[in-house]
Amino acid sequence: MKLISWNIQWCRGCDGRVDPARIGRVAREMADFDVLCLQEIASNYPDLAGSSGENQYEALAGLFPRYTVVKAVATDVPASHGDRREFGNAIITRLPVLQVFRRLLPWPADPSATSMQRSALEVVLESASGPLRVTTTHLEYYSVKQRAAQVEALRELQIEAAGHAAAPVPAKEGPYRTMPRPVSAILTADFNFPPDDALHRRLQSPLAHGVPAYRDAWQLSHPGKAHAPTIGVHDKLQWPGPPFACDFIFVTEDLAHRVEDVVVNGETDASDHQPVLLELRD
Numbered sequence: 001m002k003l004i005s006w007n008i009q010w011c012r013g014c015d016g017r018v019d020p021a022r023i024g025r026v027a028r029e030m031a032d033f034d035v036l037c038l039q040e041i042a043s044n045y046p047d048l049a050g051s052s053g054e055n056q057y058e059a060l061a062g063l064f065p066r067y068t069v070v071k072a073v074a075t076d077v078p079a080s081h082g083d084r085r086e087f088g089n090a091i092i093t094r095l096p097v098l099q100v101f102r103r104l105l106p107w108p109a110d111p112s113a114t115s116m117q118r119s120a121l122e123v124v125l126e127s128a129s130g131p132l133r134v135t136t137t138h139l140e141y142y143s144v145k146q147r148a149a150q151v152e153a154l155r156e157l158q159i160e161a162a163g164h165a166a167a168p169v170p171a172k173e174g175p176y177r178t179m180p181r182p183v184s185a186i187l188t189a190d191f192n193f194p195p196d197d198a199l200h201r202r203l204q205s206p207l208a209h210g211v212p213a214y215r216d217a218w219q220l221s222h223p224g225k226a227h228a229p230t231i232g233v234h235d236k237l238q239w240p241g242p243p244f245a246c247d248f249i250f251v252t253e254d255l256a257h258r259v260e261d262v263v264v265n266g267e268t269d270a271s272d273h274q275p276v277l278l279e280l281r282d
Contacts, residue, residue, distance in 0.1 A: 006023075033277075037089070038092070
């Protein structure tokens, strides 16, 4: 299975041009992916640099007509012309989608920092090896307090899923119908912390009741090797300092032996972030 995670900066490249088609082209050139996790998708935001207010959810969906496109809006506010402004994430996949969970992550008040609401989009996919959970999110940039709360929420969601997997409720019809929610999971995001940050370690800390914890897939496939940078590689206007990694893919411990490789595309400048590819053995 091949999965790409990418913060696409509302489809804005380092040339300042907003181009959803370029995002789709780069993703396809990188891999014949089964799952594409995208962060920072905008709709009706003409005040974002380079944007004309285009609906990027629709534009991206149109590029992948044979795929299922699942979106999760974190910011949903009125637009001046009576429509809605939306900003969030999406998962695009050719695998069967068994269930979708859209969650708003914690947003505790922090008057010291500018911030926005963040969401976590979880889909349960029918993979060749059975049901698999994939979550993509985008943690807070400015507020350490909020980012830490969001890491704790992601840990709790893994514990919750393990509980459902261990004790499924009796089958019902209608909306009470139960669907698989496995403990095996992949977590992707622009986490807005570097590999040596305490929150990177916290996300991988042991979980209660022996629940399989998360492991950094890069460290599993490249032991002892520094993460390839995913930000500040090409865009030196926004990121004048040394490039570093803040975009990671984590897998639960039970999937660790299936990690084939993790690759960062350091060539593309279609966003200020670099896309990350996970290859998982079936």
